[in-house]
Amino acid sequence: MRRSLFRPIAALLLATSLTAPAPMAFLGAAEPASVAALVKAVDIPYDSFTLDNGLRVIVHSDRKAPVVAVSVWYHIGSKDEPAGKTGFAHLFEHLMFNGSENANEDFFKPLESVGATDLNGTTWFDRTNYFETVPTGALDMALFLESDRMGHLLGAIDKAKLDNQRGVVQNEKRQGDNEPYGLVEYAQLKALFPEGHPYRHSTIGSMQDLDNASLDDVKNWFRAHYGPNNAVLVLAGDLDLATAKAKVQKWFGDIPRGPETARREVSVPSLKAPVDQVMKDRVAQTRIYRNWVVPGLNDPDLIPLDLGMDVLGGLASSRLDNALVRKAKTAVSVTAGVQQFEKISMVEVTADVKPGVDAKLVAKQLDDLIAEFVKKGPTADEVKRAATKQVAGEIAGLETVGGFSGKAVTLAEGAVYSNDPEKYKKDLAAAAAATPQSIRAALQKWLNRPAYRLVVEPGERTDTDMAAAGGSAREGMSPAWYRNPKYAENGKFVAPAEAGAAMALAMVSGQEPLVAPASAGATSRPLAKVDRSSPPKVEDIKDLTFPAVERATLSNGMQVVFARRTTVPTVRVSVAFDAGNAADPKAKLGTQGLMLSLLDEGAGKLDSIGIAEAQERLGAQISSSATMDRTSVSMFALKANLAPSLDLLADIIQRPTFAPAEIERLRAQILASISAENAQPRGIARRTLPILLYGKMHPYGVPLSGSGTEEGVKAVTRADLLAFHASWIRPDNAKIFVTGDTTLDELKPLLEARFGRWAAPAAPKGEKLFAMDRMARPARIVLIDRPQSPQSYIMAGQLLPVKGLDDPMSLVVANEVLGGSFLSRLNMDLRETKGWAYGAFTQAPMLRETMPLYLVAPVQTDKTGPSIAAAIADMKAFLTTKGIDDEERERTINNQIRSLPGSFETSNDLLGALLQIDSLRRPDDYYEKLPARYRALTAKELDAAARAVIRPDDFIWVVVGDAAKVEPQLKEIGLPVERMSIGQ
The missing domain is CATH 3.30.830.10 (Metalloenzyme, LuxS/M16 peptidase-like)
Known part of the structure; x- marks a missing residue:
């Protein structure tokens, strides 16, 4: 789970205090806004206070919607677990969703009833957190629940609940282990960290430790670490400081302090010599890993390292992508990044070997490229593109007050890990100041040390590797049944989209103190008790006010559908075509997927690398996708760079080059992605079931991924791609949907100039025939x-x-x-x-x-x-x-x-709604x-x-x-x- 140090940049933009840079001309006519200019104005205004019991509270007011994000962070994670007690932090994440003394059912019930969104809980090495975004009128309910499990949990925990959640954790472990490469984490932690190191065991911990834990063991763990003085509460959204103070004091003020959690010294270990290991797994491609342990997120070297890893393997135009995927064509995908934690971090570089290529050759190429990059460092242009790309990505992902990456998270992380809610400002200032020299120095300091070198090859898992997996497991997120796979169908990373966390409400009597009377740090004065005999009343919750939908028509007949949203200075565009996976030709299933993957791999006067670099300079993100009924080419753009970003979008949609060399490269990648689907349980089922239900000739009788079949992808020719594009990707089959910080009057001339003269080709428009065959499909x-x-x-x-x-x-x-x-x-x-x-x-x-x-x-x-x-x-x-x-x-x-x-x-939510409204009429x-x-x-x-x-x-x-x-x-x-x- 990679932590981006650029995350807070979007928070400023959400606070409406950003002064947008002047617009730039396209591709070199004027320089894009500098990173320093973007981050200079970043500010998440907040107030803070601390209750007498030590609970730190941070309040940020954001009135854009009648919702409030509630985020509680406990500074306790798996690294704090002693020998024999591994997995306790994660187990408590589960147990704390199963009810408290005054709300003794799944906590999901009251939160679902009040319409909570973005609700979940996670455990990791350094912390355990719980969060939900609730309508403003339900804030008291959320605070009642969070305070009840902080101060009134133990009387509701019994052996039945403990045993039940042990079983849930075991199934969580099985689910992770069952994935391709699912045993890698165990091998990495064991090799990188010495015996006794806090980060050596994974977060779920030892099943034996959990099975052996008594009810008293579990309760004592809670008493020791989950007091208010070891927590941070962030409220972000539709409220003010006075309201927050009154409500937090009411619900949390009577919870006594807990003991102070001891903070161990944590070293940054280094291997004495390179460690080589080979694992077998049921995987489609051989994957090569390179890992190093580096300092934690408060070290000044972390931001240069993070930028350096983006240049190496994180950007679409990264060194590794250009060298191994585009030019040498020996790998089908590469990655490089830093997993950032409080006391240490981990650098990981990977390369998925192209089938038929010698993995040893790719390993040597990878090592040579890493060594050269560490020796010479990045160029100034690479540094600027990496920083701009990350800033724009954070703007795209942080339009929320809460959830996994909203403003509440930014403030909480700074407070918990660095004792500074404004830590993001220091990080952004350091990023703006980063140079090729500072990045090279950090790379040489940390990556010149010996690496852990792992190769995972296709084959049967060994007894040794499976035995190693029996004792510990991966990070836990409750619940994970909403979790997206680590890799989407086309092999591209997908951010987790979890939703839900078990919560419910029922009244029980009785209360067990959080800490014993003689506990260190316990308050010495009596505290007023809040009435918990019944849940708080939910105040009036207003119905949705949907933004006005505006429409226009370009001179060629293309319709434009627009809804304004001014929260951040960004614009989202989706050019949608009535096609989708249902339009994929049955004779060569996978034609659409290959065509879509090629749109941004050469268009207009730019080649594949040129398009990737142009997006990075502009801070734009252009992608293509398909549902079963619709095909879309979508764009996220900074408002300041909207015009040149639209230039790029128009080229990608209207003027793709379909270069023969790129066709073969992308064909190999899609074939590899199909193999990857066939190595993953979920992928196998999703490829199989629709055809069994609909039959092979029905438009919906195709793999849900849209990747097609191996036979179909192999058979597609350039002429087929041109023909599909002419039949489906055309102005008389398209509509343009836009949301964001602009107006229809501003937008229409920009769209007219780029799409208004787009003429339909002579080829007939594609048609989908929906007719069910009469073949019996029995249960x-x-x-x-x-x-x-x-x-x-x-x-x-x-x-x-x-x-x-x-x-x-x-x-x-x-x-x-x-x-x-x-x-x-x-x-x-x-x-x-x-x-x-x-x-x-x-x-x-x-x-x-x-x-x-x-x-x-x-x-x-x-x-x-x-x-x-x-x-x-x-x-x-x-x-x-x-x-x-x-x-x-x-x-x-x-x-x-x-x-x-x-x-x-x-x-983005609004854009999806506009598309749904149109698609379903x-x-x-x-x-x-x-x-x-x-x-x-x-x-x-x-x-x-x-x-x-x-x-x-x-x-x-x-x-x-x-x-x-x-x-x-x-x-x-x-x-x-x-x-x-x-x-x-």
């Missing part, structure tokens, strides 16, 4: 053997007799109760009651035509058959004897209504009218919507797992079981 279990899997990946589906164009709102809401939320019937049964899964859910994707219903449940191997049987039983009960009850209906409806303002907090006021429609729904109507279309006995089940262990269980279910090979 069955399709088993795909993946030996050595510690977990089975279950994905099931059926086709529904509804279309997205029908607006099946009642069905979508009913599915929230069945499997769409953390508190759903399916997840609570398989995860919380039975402990067989880390998460289980159902989803009804809103496709324009025939919609599917998917069920996903990664489960422990020995419970594969029982999990399918339990899921079927849960669905049948839901559809017959145990329909939606009044509590479920009220909670779900309240969540749907109250979460809307937080759901459209950012320009909704009216512009669709979202504003939703609350009234939700309120009118009854439990009976929701039951009827689900019962009319869901057929539990008709699911097709895909199971990816160890067939020798799983198949006997499957035969007991009563459905036909058939074997299928990976990629079949």
Whole structure:
């Protein structure tokens, strides 16, 4: 999990105190704004105070939306765990979601009811944090819950909860270990850190330690480390200092201090000599790793190192990308970055070897490039591009007050790790001052030391590697069933998109002190007690006010759809085409994916490297993507650089070169990504199930990744790419969607100049034929053997007799109760009651035509058959004897209504809504009218919507797992079981 030191830059922009640099002309006519100019005005205004019990509180006012981010950071993580107690910090992250003395159920219940968004909790080496963004009227509820688990937790923890969460953690571990390269972290930590080093064990820790922990052990760990004096509370959003002081004092003021957590001295270890290791794993490509331990995030060398790693392998135009991927073509992907922690950090460089190329050759090329870069350092232009790219990326990601990377996080991290909420200002000043010389000096100081050199090759895992994984595991995030895979279908990094954290409310009596009366640091005076006999009243929560949707038409007939959002000086553009994965030619499946990947690999007068460098100089990000129904080329731009960024976007869309050499390079990368999908349990299931449901000839009968098939990608010619572009990527098949800090009057001339004269080609426009064949697709279990899997990946589906164009709102809401939320019937049964899964859910994707219903449940191997049987039983009960009850209906409806303002907090959220409105032919006021429609729904109507279309006995089940262990269980279910090979 890489920490970017440029994260706070966006926070300034969110505070509306940024003076935008003057606009620049395109590509060299004028210099882009300097990093120093961008960061000079950065400021997140805040106030702070400390309660008598030591709780530090930081308050930032942001009135852009009626929401408040609540973020509680405990300065305790896995590095603080003593021998024999590993995994306690992560275990407590789970336990603290399972209820407290005055709210003794899953905490998700009250927060879901009030419409919380961006809610979760995470544990890492240095901290444990909990966060949620709630409507302003629900702030008291959030503070009540956070304070209750801080000061009133232990009376609610019993052995049943402890045992349950141990099981959840074990399934979390299995889920991570089951991924390709899933055992690498264990090997890295063991090799890089000596025995006894705080960072040597991974955050989940030893399963043996957790299994051996008594209830008293666990409670004593909490008493020692989770007091208010070891925590920071950040409130960011729609409130002022006076309100914050009164509410925080009320809810947290009577919690006694806890003991002071001892802070160990932590050294930065160095290997005495290079360490070489080879691992086998069920992976598609050989991956080469190079790792070094470097100083923690308060060391002045960290910012130069971070910039240096971006130049080496983080930028699209990085040294490694240009040398190994574009020119030598010996690797299909490369990375370089710094994982930054409080006391140490870790540099990691990787290269995925192109199939058929000698890994030893690539390893030598990689080492030579690293050595040359360390010796000579970056150029001034590289430094500026790296800094500008990171600044722009942070602006894109930090338009929120909370969540994983909002302003609350920026302030909290500075306070916890550096005792300075404004640490980001020092980091940004250092980044602006970085030079090729300072970066080279940091690289030479730390990367001239011996490296840990790991190679992971395709093959069966060894007993030694699997045994090493048995004792510890990876970082925990609760819950991870929303987690995106580390790599998306096209092999590109995807930031985590977790949502949810178990929270609920029920009243119980009794209270156990946080610390014993004689504990060091306990307050000596009596404290007034707040009444916790009932939850606080939720104040009025206003319905969503959706921004005005404005429209215009260019001279060639292209429609423009615009909504203004002035929170930050940025603009987002999406040029959307009525194509999508459904338009991919069946004869050569993967044509669209290859075409899209080539758009920014040469266009107009720029080649691949030129386009990458242009985006970095402008701070723009241009990407292409496809859903099942839509194909989009999207852009994020700084407002100051909007015009030249649009120049680049227009070239990429209208004038791609499809250079033969680039076609072959990207073809190899997509073939490698398909192989990677076929090595990943999730990827295998997502490639298999849609074809089983729809058939190969239906537009939706394609792999969900959109990457196509190996045969199809190999067969695509340049003429095919040109023909697809002419049929689908054309002005009479496109609309332009824009959100951000501009006006339609400003925007239309810019778009007219770049798109208004774009003429449709002579070729006919593409068409999609939606016609179901009559082939029978009976319910069955399709088993795909993946030996050595510690977990089975279950994905099931059926086709529904509804279309997205029908607006099946009642069905979508009913599915929230069945499997769409953390508190759903399916997840609570398989995860919380039975402990067989880390998460289980159902989803009804809103496709324009025939919609599917998917069920996903990664489960422990020995419970594969029982999990399918339990899921079927849960669905049948839901559809017959145990329909939606009044509590479920009220909670779900309240969540749907109250979460809307937080759901459209950012320009990107708003852009997605505009695209959805258009694709599904909704009216512009669709979202504003939703609350009234939700309120009118009854439990009976929701039951009827689900019962009319869901057929539990008709699911097709895909199971990816160890067939020798799983198949006997499957035969007991009563459905036909058939074997299928990976990629079949």
